[in-house]
Amino acid sequence: MKNKLLISVIITAFKEEKTVGKAIKQIISQLPKNSEILVIAPDEPTLSVAKKFSEKDKRIKILKDPGKGKPTALNLGFKEAKGKILVLTDGDVIVEKNSIKFLLKHFENPKVGAVSGKVIYQIPKNSLFYEWAKLSEKVFDKMRKIQDKKNELWHPTGYLYAIRNGLVKEIPSDVLSDDALIGYMIKAKGYLIKYEPKAKVYVKFPTSISDFIKQKSRTRAGFLQIKRWFGFEGRKISSEISVGLKDLFRVYGIRKFHKMLIVSFVYLISWFRAYWLIFRRKSFEKIWERIETTK
Numbered sequence: 001m002k003n004k005l006l007i008s009v010i011i012t013a014f015k016e017e018k019t020v021g022k023a024i025k026q027i028i029s030q031l032p033k034n035s036e037i038l039v040i041a042p043d044e045p046t047l048s049v050a051k052k053f054s055e056k057d058k059r060i061k062i063l064k065d066p067g068k069g070k071p072t073a074l075n076l077g078f079k080e081a082k083g084k085i086l087v088l089t090d091g092d093v094i095v096e097k098n099s100i101k102f103l104l105k106h107f108e109n110p111k112v113g114a115v116s117g118k119v120i121y122q123i124p125k126n127s128l129f130y131e132w133a134k135l136s137e138k139v140f141d142k143m144r145k146i147q148d149k150k151n152e153l154w155h156p157t158g159y160l161y162a163i164r165n166g167l168v169k170e171i172p173s174d175v176l177s178d179d180a181l182i183g184y185m186i187k188a189k190g191y192l193i194k195y196e197p198k199a200k201v202y203v204k205f206p207t208s209i210s211d212f213i214k215q216k217s218r219t220r221a222g223f224l225q226i227k228r229w230f231g232f233e234g235r236k237i238s239s240e241i242s243v244g245l246k247d248l249f250r251v252y253g254i255r256k257f258h259k260m261l262i263v264s265f266v267y268l269i270s271w272f273r274a275y276w277l278i279f280r281r282k283s284f285e286k287i288w289e290r291i292e293t294t295k
Helices: 020-028 044-056 070-080 099-108 130-149 178-188 209-230 237-252 257-279
Strands: 005-012 035-041 060-064 083-090 112-122 160-164 192-204
Touching: 005 020, 005 070, 005 099, 020 035, 020 044, 020 083, 035 044, 035 070, 044 060, 060 070, 070 083, 070 178, 083 099, 099 112, 099 160, 099 192, 112 130, 112 178, 130 192, 130 237, 130 257, 160 178, 160 192, 178 192, 178 209, 209 257, 237 257
Parallel strands: 005 035, 005 083, 035 060, 112 192
Antiparallel strands: 083 160, 112 160
């Protein structure tokens, strides 16, 4: 039974009954008949929305996870998915038309183990974090293109990426940056991770200071976890500061210099909070907080 399908799309969600329907619609229109969508969530409101779609299209399957976090939900998906290629995404994002097709073409090369999509941030122009979000979008796009060319890319975006089924069968239930860990595991096995900028995914960026800190400190704590577990330092505060200063001045300029200082300070707080969370060995439940302004 395993791997009889071409594609398994794994959508993980939690309390996303308002967005998961749109996410499913956008994806199902891109899939061939020999594929499936696994919608994995712990809450009934989200599952009930997905169930309505599954009643109309048998390719859509509903799985209830125990509510112990995204890594546990992903492990359930890895166990149940029957596709040769797994496409991983979330219930609160929108995958652009034809994006899955663009991801899949890279797997014609047997050396490719994973392919990352491109993130497009959605954020109001009057938000404190607007310039930061758009700068991050450009920086990550440029960085991934350079790493892709050198075959050095290791970290796919968790909002939209594809992997070969079987390369990752299980991840720790307390991992804080599951996409970074999965990328590291695949790269460590000798496979290439490619970048496909035509595979676009639209993601809401945090608009409140507290949500920004929660999200960024969690992902940075995830990088620190990987360093602790494997000795691999994929990202560090010093390199981010040195690379980003010139771009920050260019984007913000003199007129928005005060805004740049505020956002930069908040970002530094996120890094320091990440170190504190790891040093104090805070529980997964306390670190993984819901980011309300991205829903």
